[in-house]
Amino acid sequence: MKILNVDQIRALDQYTIQKEPIAPLNLMERAALAFVDWFVDHFPNTIPTKIFCGLGNNGGDGLAIARLLLEREYPIEVYVVRYAPRESDDFMHNHRRLKLVTEQISYVEYSRDIPAIRHNEVVIDAILGSGLSRPAEGIVKSTIETINRAPATVVSVDIASGLNADKPNDANDVIIEPDYTVTFQLPKLAFVLPKNGRYVGEWHVVDINLHKRYIDQANTPYFFTQPHEARLLLHKRDRFAHKGTFGHALLLVGSYGKIGAAVLSAKACLRSGVGLLTVQVPRCGYAVLQTAVPEAMCRPDGHQNVLTGVPDHGAGEAHSPSPADYSAIGIGPGIGKASETLAMLRDIIPLVTKPMVIDADALNLLSENQDLLEKLPPNSILTPHPKEFERLTQKWDNDYQKLDILREFAKKHRVIVVLKGAYSAVATPGGEVHFNSTGNPGLSTGGTGDVLTGVLTALLAQGYDPVEAAVLGVFAHGLAGDRVAEQRGPIGMTASDVIDALRWD
Ligand SMILES: NC(=O)C1=CN([C@@H]2O[C@H](COP(=O)(O)OP(=O)(O)OC[C@H]3O[C@@H](n4cnc5c(N)ncnc54)[C@H](O)[C@@H]3O)[C@@H](O)[C@H]2O)[C@@H](O)CC1
Ligand SMILES: Nc1ncnc2c1ncn2[C@@H]1O[C@H](COP(=O)(O)OP(=O)(O)O)[C@@H](O)[C@H]1O
Ligand SMILES: [K+]
Numbered sequence: 001m002k003i004l005n006v007d008q009i010r011a012l013d014q015y016t017i018q019k020e021p022i023a024p025l026n027l028m029e030r031a032a033l034a035f036v037d038w039f040v041d042h043f044p045n046t047i048p049t050k051i052f053c054g055l056g057n058n059g060g061d062g063l064a065i066a067r068l069l070l071e072r073e074y075p076i077e078v079y080v081v082r083y084a085p086r087e088s089d090d091f092m093h094n095h096r097r098l099k100l101v102t103e104q105i106s107y108v109e110y111s112r113d114i115p116a117i118r119h120n121e122v123v124i125d126a127i128l129g130s131g132l133s134r135p136a137e138g139i140v141k142s143t144i145e146t147i148n149r150a151p152a153t154v155v156s157v158d159i160a161s162g163l164n165a166d167k168p169n170d171a172n173d174v175i176i177e178p179d180y181t182v183t184f185q186l187p188k189l190a191f192v193l194p195k196n197g198r199y200v201g202e203w204h205v206v207d208i209n210l211h212k213r214y215i216d217q218a219n220t221p222y223f224f225t226q227p228h229e230a231r232l233l234l235h236k237r238d239r240f241a242h243k244g245t246f247g248h249a250l251l252l253v254g255s256y257g258k259i260g261a262a263v264l265s266a267k268a269c270l271r272s273g274v275g276l277l278t279v280q281v282p283r284c285g286y287a288v289l290q291t292a293v294p295e296a297m298c299r300p301d302g303h304q305n306v307l308t309g310v311p312d313h314g315a316g317e318a319h320s321p322s323p324a325d326y327s328a329i330g331i332g333p334g335i336g337k338a339s340e341t342l343a344m345l346r347d348i349i350p351l352v353t354k355p356m357v358i359d360a361d362a363l364n365l366l367s368e369n370q371d372l373l374e375k376l377p378p379n380s381i382l383t384p385h386p387k388e389f390e391r392l393t394q395k396w397d398n399d400y401q402k403l404d405i406l407r408e409f410a411k412k413h414r415v416i417v418v419l420k421g422a423y424s425a426v427a428t429p430g431g432e433v434h435f436n437s438t439g440n441p442g443l444s445t446g447g448t449g450d451v452l453t454g455v456l457t458a459l460l461a462q463g464y465d466p467v468e469a470a471v472l473g474v475f476a477h478g479l480a481g482d483r484v485a486e487q488r489g490p491i492g493m494t495a496s497d498v499i500d501a502l503r504w505d
Helices: 006-019 024-042 057-071 089-101 138-149 194-199 212-217 227-232 259-270 283-292 339-351 360-368 370-375 386-392 399-413 448-461 466-488 495-500
Strands: 049-053 076-081 105-108 122-126 153-157 180-184 202-206 222-224 248-252 276-281 297-300 328-331 416-419 425-427 433-435
Touching: 006 024, 006 212, 024 057, 024 089, 024 180, 024 202, 049 057, 057 076, 057 089, 057 122, 057 153, 076 138, 089 105, 194 399, 227 466, 248 259, 248 448, 259 276, 259 283, 259 448, 259 495, 276 283, 283 297, 328 339, 328 448, 339 360, 339 370, 360 370, 360 386, 360 448, 386 399, 386 416, 399 416, 399 425, 399 433, 416 466, 425 466, 448 466, 448 495, 466 495
Parallel strands: 049 076, 049 122, 076 105, 122 153, 153 180, 180 202, 222 433, 248 276, 248 328, 276 297
Antiparallel strands: 416 425, 425 433
16 A cells, blocks of 8 residues: 655545546545544444534544534534634535534634543544644644643544644644544555654544545555555465475574574574575574474584584584575574674675575674675665664654665665564665554564564575565564464563464465
């Protein structure tokens, strides 16, 4: 699903009005109906509901929503926040229509007009929508502050009043902090950015049938991965497949005290469909790995505690792993930053020609030795969390600047970057960013990143296109986390649970 900017959303509305064609007022009615369908599924018509409307089309939506909810016998009170002398045409139409069915419209011009809001009430916020052009001030600001202080449940129409849909807000902007946002047709970029969490709440997209042709043709770097889109990426298995069909992965993982990371990534790799798996761990991890992951072959490193890439000659290993023997290589979980391990990276990276997966301390070593970035095989997948990404690049002032840095980095180094977190962002060398739709805060626990490395390495080994591997792998990893959260709640989730919950159908 595409994420469009405000100008494009406005153009999409106009395109729909002209090409469907549909009168603007009827389009507003369709939007209000879609909101109301969602609302009646979530709130019974016994809860007192206050609707705050601005004077633009978001306010017009609010008035239409009020009328439709009154028809459904919701106890509604309507407040029009009069911040300006002029209303939009469709606001005025809906105002007239609403006045035919209720006397209950109040006008908020001064602070004393703002009603008290109690805890058992619902507030519908239709003050300002995507037409926001400046920070909330005066009576708009006071109303927003009152709503934010109130103990009620708040639902924003389209977008929280005061929140910019596609650019940063100022630190002292006053913005509605809703429990829910019900948005029209497509998500806004603001919804997937960490700093906006409290200004979005739980968000839902409702379909209002805006014109598909415009959406199909619209240019945007931003996408939101939906379940059916991820599922389309999944390779079907041939009835006559054999284990050679699904590639041979090599994981270079673990150090003394972090062999668990090696085990987690290895298990996840096997649970993600790889044909064969070899894991190289320091000698101290040999017995652990052979016991915990019997399906994997294990190459002990020559070093007792850290990876050096030099084989353990005592174990009959004559050669360092030759990258050409493997269909994909994953490096990083638990490896630490020993100088011998850096030397291993320096040896191996220039020899690898196929895309590889780079995570954790391998990323940190790259940050400190940026010349290595130039040597990465094109389309390699880097999986930093925000701190690791900052070390690779620079500090950012806001989430939008972070996205610019992310896209620039992926383009410049011709790599795929999975910037992890809620709505993990997969940036491609072509400049696109795919935000993931699965996952939950239960995944914020040690080892889940190691699991992701195993998943992605398995997909590359099976011959997935690297961008598709990243989008699909991140989606499946988050979905596994969602399954665990559903079964046992998010709080007690472990990385091992996530591995067990991986499914590929
Ligand atoms: N155009 C359409 O066909 C549709 C529009 N829809 C609704 O329309 C909304 C966008 O409508 P508008 O473009 O009228 O935008 P708004 O409803 O956000 O209002 C914009 C108006 O408020 C003023 N304004 C902006 N920031 C302000 C501030 N901080 N304080 C006071 N006034 C401010 C602007 O100058 C403009 O006059 C969407 O969010 C959505 O709710 C939906 O009905 C779907 C269809
Ligand atoms: N709030 C969240 N919502 C969704 N996914 C999350 C959230 N917090 C963390 N995750 C996911 O959990 C994983 C954590 O990875 P990482 O930070 O590398 O952990 P570790 O290094 O302990 O393995 C990433 O895939 C990330 O996207
Ligand atoms: K709003």
